[in-house]
Amino acid sequence: MNDINMSYTLILLALPFLMFLVLGLLGNKMKPLVAGVLGTLSLGVMAAVAYYTAYQYFFVVGKVGEVYQSLPVFNYEWLQFYGELKINLGIMLDPISALMLVVITTVSLMVHIYSLGYMKGERGFQRYYALLSLFTFAMLGLVVATNIFQMYIFWELVGVSSFALISFYYTKPSAVAASKKAFIVTRFADLFFLIGILIISYFAGTFDFATLTDPDAPFIGSAVGATFLGGTALSWALAFIFIGGAGKSAMMPFHIWLPDAMEGPTPASALIHAATMVVAGVFLVARLFPIYVGTTVLEIIGWVGAITAAYAAIVACAQTDIKRVLAFSTISQIAFMITSLGVSGYGGHDGLGYMASMFHLFTHAFFKALLFMGAGAVIHAVHSNEMKDMGGLRKYLPITHITFAVAVLAIAGIFPFSGFWSKDEIMAAAFHHNKAIFALLFFAACLTAFYMSRLYYRIFWYDNNKDYHHKPHEAGPTMTIPLIILAILAAFSGFVPFSKYITSDGKAFEAHIDMLVAGLSTLAAVGGIVVATLMYAKKKDAPNKFTQTFPRLYKWASDRFYFDEIWLFVTRKIIFDRISKPIAWFDRHIVDGFMDGLAYVTQAASDKIKGLQSGHIQQYIFVYLIGALSLVFIFIFFIAFLLS
Amino acid sequence: MNNIPMEACLAISTLMFFAGVYGFLSRKNMIMVLVSLELMLNAVDLNFVVFNRYLYPGQMEGMFFALFGIAIAAAETAIAIAIIINIYRNVKRIYIDENITELKH
Numbered sequence: 001m002n003d004i005n006m007s008y009t010l011i012l013l014a015l016p017f018l019m020f021l022v023l024g025l026l027g028n029k030m031k032p033l034v035a036g037v038l039g040t041l042s043l044g045v046m047a048a049v050a051y052y053t054a055y056q057y058f059f060v061v062g063k064v065g066e067v068y069q070s071l072p073v074f075n076y077e078w079l080q081f082y083g084e085l086k087i088n089l090g091i092m093l094d095p096i097s098a099l100m101l102v103v104i105t106t107v108s109l110m111v112h113i114y115s116l117g118y119m120k121g122e123r124g125f126q127r128y129y130a131l132l133s134l135f136t137f138a139m140l141g142l143v144v145a146t147n148i149f150q151m152y153i154f155w156e157l158v159g160v161s162s163f164a165l166i167s168f169y170y171t172k173p174s175a176v177a178a179s180k181k182a183f184i185v186t187r188f189a190d191l192f193f194l195i196g197i198l199i200i201s202y203f204a205g206t207f208d209f210a211t212l213t214d215p216d217a218p219f220i221g222s223a224v225g226a227t228f229l230g231g232t233a234l235s236w237a238l239a240f241i242f243i244g245g246a247g248k249s250a251m252m253p254f255h256i257w258l259p260d261a262m263e264g265p266t267p268a269s270a271l272i273h274a275a276t277m278v279v280a281g282v283f284l285v286a287r288l289f290p291i292y293v294g295t296t297v298l299e300i301i302g303w304v305g306a307i308t309a310a311y312a313a314i315v316a317c318a319q320t321d322i323k324r325v326l327a328f329s330t331i332s333q334i335a336f337m338i339t340s341l342g343v344s345g346y347g348g349h350d351g352l353g354y355m356a357s358m359f360h361l362f363t364h365a366f367f368k369a370l371l372f373m374g375a376g377a378v379i380h381a382v383h384s385n386e387m388k389d390m391g392g393l394r395k396y397l398p399i400t401h402i403t404f405a406v407a408v409l410a411i412a413g414i415f416p417f418s419g420f421w422s423k424d425e426i427m428a429a430a431f432h433h434n435k436a437i438f439a440l441l442f443f444a445a446c447l448t449a450f451y452m453s454r455l456y457y458r459i460f461w462y463d464n465n466k467d468y469h470h471k472p473h474e475a476g477p478t479m480t481i482p483l484i485i486l487a488i489l490a491a492f493s494g495f496v497p498f499s500k501y502i503t504s505d506g507k508a509f510e511a512h513i514d515m516l517v518a519g520l521s522t523l524a525a526v527g528g529i530v531v532a533t534l535m536y537a538k539k540k541d542a543p544n545k546f547t548q549t550f551p552r553l554y555k556w557a558s559d560r561f562y563f564d565e566i567w568l569f570v571t572r573k574i575i576f577d578r579i580s581k582p583i584a585w586f587d588r589h590i591v592d593g594f595m596d597g598l599a600y601v602t603q604a605a606s607d608k609i610k611g612l613q614s615g616h617i618q619q620y621i622f623v624y625l626i627g628a629l630s631l632v633f634i635f636i637f638f639i640a641f642l643l644s
Numbered sequence: 645m646n647n648i649p650m651e652a653c654l655a656i657s658t659l660m661f662f663a664g665v666y667g668f669l670s671r672k673n674m675i676m677v678l679v680s681l682e683l684m685l686n687a688v689d690l691n692f693v694v695f696n697r698y699l700y701p702g703q704m705e706g707m708f709f710a711l712f713g714i715a716i717a718a719a720e721t722a723i724a725i726a727i728i729i730n731i732y733r734n735v736k737r738i739y740i741d742e743n744i745t746e747l748k749h
Contacts (some may be wrong), residue, residue: 616740
């Protein structure tokens with residue numbers, strides 16, 4: 001099957017990296033617009049290559065018999081440790097990486113075009129495009145990784161570019177703090193990821209996904225044999241790897257960085273913190289899914305996801321910054337994907353959750369990017385992130401209004417928009433697996449419809465007669481065209497027959513709509529929207545009354561249930577005060593003290609004996625003479641003693 | 645002549661030698677240091693001659709060694725004087741003190 005040469009996929013990695021170097025090093029010599037257009041054009045080329053690759057994979061070379069294979073189209077041995085343990089760099093195509101190629105390049109292209117308008121006139125425009133290229137390079141490298149180590153390398157690169165983009169406005173202290181927070185939190189989680197990789201490679205003797213995810217790989221048995229604190233080595237490794245994924249995907253309790261990451265430019269948030277990077281954790285679990293299947297760890301993953309989904313949905317209802325609402329919505333939706341993996345089995349219809357997760361990843365990327373870009377257009381128009389500065393904008397921003405409405409309907413899960421299809425599959429998978437998880441997801445889905453509608457009404461309706469200092473106006477075509485394209489995708493991407501292409505074992509199966517679940521989730525969505533319409537369509541007292549009835553609940557939700565404070569307490573009061581400070585004291589007083597003592601003794605001793613090196617020749621001779629004489633006397637008496 | 649005991653000769657040479665040592669250590673003037681050095685050398689020459697004369701009267705090695713030493717002393721004095729003159733030309737002093745180190749470079 002490999003007779004078709006697919007090494008052209010290397011362009012997907014080479015081009016953005018080249019662009020990063022060109023824009024990063026020479027960007028300041030170019031006019032901003034030239035740099036932006038150059039980056040956008042190269043992304044257009046990449047998107048074309050990615051579509052062609054996906055087409056080739058899904059319809060020409062990928063299928064052997066009835067099963068989609070994973071094709072290592074390029075593999076280069078980079079580091080050899082011993083025996084089979086080596087690190088390769090390469091490109092592997094399989095259903096999920098081909099899917100991700102399409103998602104990443106599409107959203108990235110939209111963001112590139114959109115940013116031409118949104119970022120116009122910003123200082124560091126070229127730097128922004130260079131970083132976008134770096135991010136695209138890293139993300140593509142992550143999804144096509146042939147082995148877990150390559151994935152880890154690109155995983156960190158993604159983190160770095162995210163860090164750099166969050167702190168794009170580096171003169172704002174809050175942006176700098178947010179980027180530091182994002183980097184430290186994800187880095188802390190990545191430490192576990194690395195430990196997990198080391199454990200798994202120790203038992204498996206390889207980093208290769210092909211060997212690791214072979215369902216009857218011999219290493220699984222050997223890793224099950226070794227236990228630690230009641231869990232097998234394999235479970236520990238999988239749990240640690242999931243913690244890494246939870247850090248990137250902002251699962252509880254590592255979600256705290258994502259809302260703050262909204263300090264970055266809005267299009268970058270759309271690309272990184274909504275559509276692509278944050279689903280890396282989902283992708284990671286999906287990539288290693290054959291090992292996860294059937295373990296307790298997967299069960300835990302399902303619960304973590306479900307709880308996070310409900311939690312983030314509650315918090316999103318009480319936020320007033322529109323980007324923060326979207327951030328919590330992202331956390332909640334990614335949690336849906338994670339839960340879906342957690343409730344999935346392997347093969348055939350059992351793998352419904354896996355398919356649904358990837359499906360939701362696909363549709364979510366479009367409607368969430370659309371929501372962010374729409375929010376960006378709104379912010380662009382009113383120069384504020386706060387809901388209180390908005391209202392009645394549907395008259396001024398008609399295109400943004402329509403596309404935003406499409407995205408809201410999609411995320412709420414209204415038939416026939418894309419979110420309905422993918423969310424319904426997730427609900428069905430959860431329903432058949434565990435009713436409690438289903439209940440949590442159902443609750444989260446209700447709230448999703450509610451808070452998204454609330455956001456929509458607060459921006460575009462609510463205060464219809466609000467007077468603005470500057471009359472808000474629709475943004476230019478560079479910003480509205482991506483919105484329209486994404487709106488079309490958000491509306492119709494649900495009709496892709498996913499279960500034919502992307503399944504846990506590569507075989508197609510027939511997914512059908514479960515009428516009971518579909519009815520329930522539609523009911524939830526409609527219910528949420530109706531409640532929000534009653535409360536927020538016009539300016540009324542109802543929301544205030546509600547918050548006054550449950551002041552504590554509202555306060556807790558708007559303060560994000562104090563997770564940041566808990567983390568601060570743990571790090572400041574426990575880790576810094578109880579662990580770091582004593583260690584620092586030990587370092588400063590014992591370790592440094594020992595070294596300082598050595599230096600002090602040496603100095604004092606040399607001070608005492610430096611008189612010997614006076615440079616006075618006569619003194620030297622005197623000393624020499626005394627020495628010679630004493631030697632003579634000793635010698636004479638010694639001989640006399642011997643002779644006597 | 646033969647009545648003079650060997651010990652008396654050795655005492656004189658020892659006296660000369662330590663007078664030289666003392667001068668070498670205590671004098672600051674380089675000429676005086678050189679003189680003290682000569683004193684020590686001559687004390688050693690005297691020892692050679694005395695031992696040859698009293699212990700091995702039939703042989704001449706000690707005498708020759710003394711002559712040899714005198715020749716070396718003369719050459720060494722010539723060199724030392726040359727050095728001292730050069731120092732004098734440079735720093736206008738011939739005392740052993742810190743100034744001499746300036747000639748190191």
